[in-house]
Amino acid sequence: MRNFNGLSARGAALVTGASRGLGFEMAKKLSALGFDLVITGRDGEALSRAAEAIGGNVSAVTADLSVPGEAERLYAAATSGGREISVLINNAGLGASGEAWTVPAARDAEIISVNAASALILTKLFLKDAAKRGFGALCNVCSVGAFQPGPYTASYYASKSFLHSYTLACRYEVKKYGVTVTSLCPGPLDTDFFRLAGAAKPALSMSAEKAADYAVKRILKGRKTVVPGVLNRLARLVPAGVKTKVIAKMKRIQNSE
Numbered sequence: 001m002r003n004f005n006g007l008s009a010r011g012a013a014l015v016t017g018a019s020r021g022l023g024f025e026m027a028k029k030l031s032a033l034g035f036d037l038v039i040t041g042r043d044g045e046a047l048s049r050a051a052e053a054i055g056g057n058v059s060a061v062t063a064d065l066s067v068p069g070e071a072e073r074l075y076a077a078a079t080s081g082g083r084e085i086s087v088l089i090n091n092a093g094l095g096a097s098g099e100a101w102t103v104p105a106a107r108d109a110e111i112i113s114v115n116a117a118s119a120l121i122l123t124k125l126f127l128k129d130a131a132k133r134g135f136g137a138l139c140n141v142c143s144v145g146a147f148q149p150g151p152y153t154a155s156y157y158a159s160k161s162f163l164h165s166y167t168l169a170c171r172y173e174v175k176k177y178g179v180t181v182t183s184l185c186p187g188p189l190d191t192d193f194f195r196l197a198g199a200a201k202p203a204l205s206m207s208a209e210k211a212a213d214y215a216v217k218r219i220l221k222g223r224k225t226v227v228p229g230v231l232n233r234l235a236r237l238v239p240a241g242v243k244t245k246v247i248a249k250m251k252r253i254q255n256s257e
C-alpha cells in the first residue's frame with residue numbers, strides 16, 4: 001500500500017519538463033523519496049544529463065508537448081511494460097512577453113498546447129488509471145498568475161488560469177476514489193523561464209530547489225493549492241483588480257529595462 005502521507009513511495013512518478021528548472025528539482029526530490037522516475041522534455045541530451053544528475057531508476061522519454069498526439073504517446077511510453085505511474089507532475093510550460101496583439105499567434109498556440117491542452121490530456125489519462133486503482137497523486141503546475149489577468153503576458157496567465165480551474169474541478173471529482181489533485185502555484189522562480197519568454201527576471205525570484213522542496217511534500221500529502229513563498233501566499237489576499245494593475249506596471253518597467 002502506497003503511503004504518500006508518510007512520504008514512503010513505490011511506483012513511478014512522471015514529471016514533464018524535468019530537464020531543468022522546477023521540474024528537474026521536483027524529479028530529484030521524488031527520486032530521493034524512492035520513486036522511480038519517467039522524465040520528459042524536447043531536448044534528449046539535456047534529458048540524459050538530467051537523468052544522470054537525478055540518479056536512481058530514471059527513464060527519459062523525449063516528447064514535444066506542443067504537438068498533437070505527443071501527450072498520448074508520452075503516457076503510453078511511461079506506462080509501457082505495466083509500469084504504474086502513481087504520481088504525475090504536469091510541469092512543462094512556457095510563456096511569452098509583450099502586448100497581447102504583438103505576440104505571434106504561433107507562440108500563443110504553443111503556450112496553450114503545452115501549458116493547458118497537453119496537461120489536460122495527461123490529466124485525463126492519469127486520472128482514469130488512478131481512479132481505477134484507488135490511489136495516486138496528480139499535480140498540475142500553474143502559477144500565481146492563475147489568480148488574476150496578466151497584462152503584457154496575457155496568454156501565459158490565461159493558460160494558467162484555465163489549468164488551475166480545471167485542476168481544482170478534477171480534484172472534487174476524484175476525491176472519492178482516493179486520488180489527490182494539487183494545483184501548484186509558484187511565484188517568480190530563478191530559472192531559464194523568463195529569458196525564454198523574452199522577459200527580464202523579477203528581482204525577487206525563488207530558487208527552483210526551494211520551491212520544489214516546499215511543494216513535493218505537500219503534493220504527496222494531497223494539498224489543494226500550494227503556493228511556495230510567504231509573500232506569494234500573502235499576495236493572494238490582495239484583490240485581483242489591484243494585482244492586475246500592479247502586474248501591468250511591473251511588466252512595463254521590466255520590459256523597458
Ligand SMILES: NC(=O)c1ccc[n+]([C@@H]2O[C@H](COP(=O)([O-])OP(=O)(O)OC[C@H]3O[C@@H](n4cnc5c(N)ncnc54)[C@H](OP(=O)(O)O)[C@@H]3O)[C@@H](O)[C@H]2O)c1
Pocket residue numbers: 016017018019020021022023040041042043046063064065066090091092093094114141142143144185186187188189190191192193194196208
Ligand atoms: N519560472 C517561473 O517564474 C515560474 C513561475 C510560476 C510557474 N512556473 C511554471 O513552472 C513550470 C516550470 O517552469 P521553469 O521555470 O522550470 O521553466 P524552464 O526552466 O524553462 O523549464 C521548462 C521545462 O519544460 C520543458 N518544455 C518546454 N516546452 C516544452 C514542450 N513543447 N514539450 C515538452 N517539454 C517542454 C523544457 O524542456 P525542453 O526545452 O527541452 O523541451 C524544460 O524542461 C512551468 O509550467 C512554468 O509555467 C514558472
